[in-house]
Amino acid sequence: MSRFFNIQTDAEGVCTIFLYGDIGDYYEVQSGRVARELLEAEKAGSRIHVRINSNGGDVYCGIAIYNTIKNSKADVHIYVDGIAASMASVIALCGKPVEMSKYARLMLHS
Template identity: 35%
Template sequence: MNRKYLQLMRDNAGNERQPLNLVRAEDSTDATLYIYDVIDAWWGVSAAQVAPAIAALDPSTTLHLRINSPGGDVFEGRAIRTAIQQFRGKTIAHIDGLAASAATTIADAADEIEIAEGGFYMIHNGWTFAMGNKHEMRKNAELLDKVDAAIVADYARRTGLDVKQLADWMDAETWFSADESIEHGFANRLATLPDKAGDGANNASSRKWNLTAFDRTPKALLEAPPPKPDPEPEPDYAAFRAHAERRLRLLQIA
């Protein structure tokens, strides 16, 4: 069983949980949604939180998505992406620190993307949990192929890049600096910060993720990772498997 996803969740479980924070300025048509957590229905930001918050906004609103996330559940990310795409107002994603894995799916849904200097954007192949015989393993691999193909198609629509190049980058788990993200079309521009940035930007720059679950994390992002939480009982893998299988079956309708 591939436990990288569980490792990512557990390694960051000691971080203070960030409440989903939708801020609407009283004298403005702008609203800001902070996604400063892992993407997961159990351990972080979920579609069940995000979708109703976005749906409640007036279409005249400009929605700002402030993102600093190591990623998480691909299906939660997809559902959040759909909620953003269905919003009829303008959407701008601000990558304040890190957009990795499923967090890129969310950022990519916005009309415009800007990334802070020193920020990173990471793409890779999907992960899953799998148990069973060889036939079940092949079925899971086929479903993951569909997941990755859908993600590649998303990136290709935004960047205009060749799908083979994008797939190769995903195979290699590729981390893009802010400048590289713009160069390759994942982001539109570098963020311009005022002299005194708002609380969100300050919090993002100080928030540290434990990214050791990934294979090619840049050294700069591995320095002084937060301590792992105290040992907890072994997760209920049967429950995780059932949870993952329910989500993977959704792709069978594609």
């Protein structure tokens, strides 16, 4: 699994995908990369942690990430480590469940 940039696996087989950075095809969090990593994580284990620290970004890339996570057969847990703003907040809301510390922020547009 080391060939993937945003994914780590621990000794218990729990995979962690990091959505750190802006969302979009030309930014750190790319929908195609996240989809491939999620499929690889599903093969490696049934539990996946998605950790978010993002100001948001491209809506259509975010929707693709949202749908990929939402349709996953794995047990997906979402953690907001810093901020989940704009499109990143929509992705965070597909969690099963969503956890965040009292210092983290979730920003939704009205």
